[in-house]
Amino acid sequence: MAKRVRVRSATYILRPVGVIRSALKSRKNAPRQGSEGAPDAWLDVRPWASEGLHLLSPGDEILVITWFHRAKRDVLKVRPRSDPRNPITGVFATRSPDRPNPLGLHPVVVRAIDGNRLRVGPIEAIDGTPVVDIKPVLEPPGKC
Amino acid sequence: MAKRVRVRSATYILRPVGVIRSALKSRKNAPRQGSEGAPDAWLDVRPWASEGLHLLSPGDEILVITWFHRAKRDVLKVRPRSDPRNPITGVFATRSPDRPNPLGLHPVVVRAIDGNRLRVGPIEAIDGTPVVDIKPVLEPPGKC
Numbered sequence: 001m002a003k004r005v006r007v008r009s010a011t012y013i014l015r016p017v018g019v020i021r022s023a024l025k026s027r028k029n030a031p032r033q034g035s036e037g038a039p040d041a042w043l044d045v046r047p048w049a050s051e052g053l054h055l056l057s058p059g060d061e062i063l064v065i066t067w068f069h070r071a072k073r074d075v076l077k078v079r080p081r082s083d084p085r086n087p088i089t090g091v092f093a094t095r096s097p098d099r100p101n102p103l104g105l106h107p108v109v110v111r112a113i114d115g116n117r118l119r120v121g122p123i124e125a126i127d128g129t130p131v132v133d134i135k136p137v138l139e140p141p142g143k144c
Numbered sequence: 145m146a147k148r149v150r151v152r153s154a155t156y157i158l159r160p161v162g163v164i165r166s167a168l169k170s171r172k173n174a175p176r177q178g179s180e181g182a183p184d185a186w187l188d189v190r191p192w193a194s195e196g197l198h199l200l201s202p203g204d205e206i207l208v209i210t211w212f213h214r215a216k217r218d219v220l221k222v223r224p225r226s227d228p229r230n231p232i233t234g235v236f237a238t239r240s241p242d243r244p245n246p247l248g249l250h251p252v253v254v255r256a257i258d259g260n261r262l263r264v265g266p267i268e269a270i271d272g273t274p275v276v277d278i279k280p281v282l283e284p285p286g287k288c
Contacts, residue, residue, distance in 0.1 A: 052243070
């Protein structure tokens with residue numbers, strides 16, 4: 001019988017490159033998606049990472065990747081949108097913020113750039129949400 | 145004069161939920177995007193996370209979020225696609241795998257599901273790439 005090899009499970013450390021500064025102060029009041037009436041917000045990039053913004057311009061479509069610091073990481077199944085009419089669903093088939101690695105994806109438009117601050121929106125992330133990456137949106141065939 | 149408040153910079157720990165098993169064995173041979181001739185691959189989900197797949201089905205469009213474990217994390221500017229004709233650009237305006245938090249976004253189709261293994265593609269991630277999250281693709285107005 002083949003011996004089962006135990007794979008070492010490494011972990012990786014995320015170091016935030018910025019933070020969201022928003023009028024949205026709590027998860028309860030935040031829309032579930034940016035397209036559902038979310039406001040614009042500031043994305044303050046840390047001084048050490050600000051060189052990474054070079055050639056980004058107002059009007060660019062970007063994906064802001066956040067870390068949902070208030071999420072529950074031990075949740076594997078949810079009712080999507082907390083709606084009792086929805087069936088219990090694995091978190092990988094939903095956009096629930098509660099998931100093992102609570103990364104958030106926010107497609108936004110860069111409204112303005114002021115030094116190492118970007119005005120972006122619409123974005124449903126609450127004030128204080130750490131930003132871990134920023135990427136340009138790619139057009140199809142890859143949807144993003 | 146206002147006093148500058150030093151913000152504590154927290155870090156966050158990612159725990160991989162799975163791994164890519166692919167015929168692509170090195171970064172050198174990998175296409176730059178899935179749409180550029182990449183193969184299908186297996187996404188092996190860790191047993192502890194496999195409940196998170198509940199209700200995911202063949203044919204679903206998903207975003208696989210990987211950790212580019214071979215990337216350089218101290219790079220803030222690159223020439224996109226390593227093409228000397230492209231101007232030096234901040235990494236946040238590119239899809240370079242080299243960046244402070246080397247997260248990869250891969251829009252793929254679920255071809256088949258076999259227990260806690262998903263057949264997905266096309267995907268340019270190399271063999272052994274850790275997977276940190278899986279999300280369904282949302283349709284516009286949010287592009288992803």
